Amino acid sequence: MYVCICNAITSRQLDAAIEGGAATLEQLQMDLGVAMGCGCCAEGVQQHLADALAARQAAPVPVAVAGLPTAGVTDPGAFTLTGRQSAAGVDGCSL
């Protein structure tokens, strides 16, 4: 769906730029040229950005532990790590 008619920018392009690290309207303007014409899309772009960043923060962050398989794990919350934390890592952890 087009979010910026003046510059023919789609919501997918916004999502890709945000996924690539854009975190402000100004960065999206620099990356894509969005909201650089009449400006009437700026509020919608700002809302799209806020929603995308909020969704990213709400998403679970995968935790990689050396030596543990990560492929095929669909519910990382199902695992509980126990053990001692040391400067070298986690000792005696069990799943």
Ligand code: FES
């Ligand atoms: S619609 Fe985006 S700048 Fe005009």
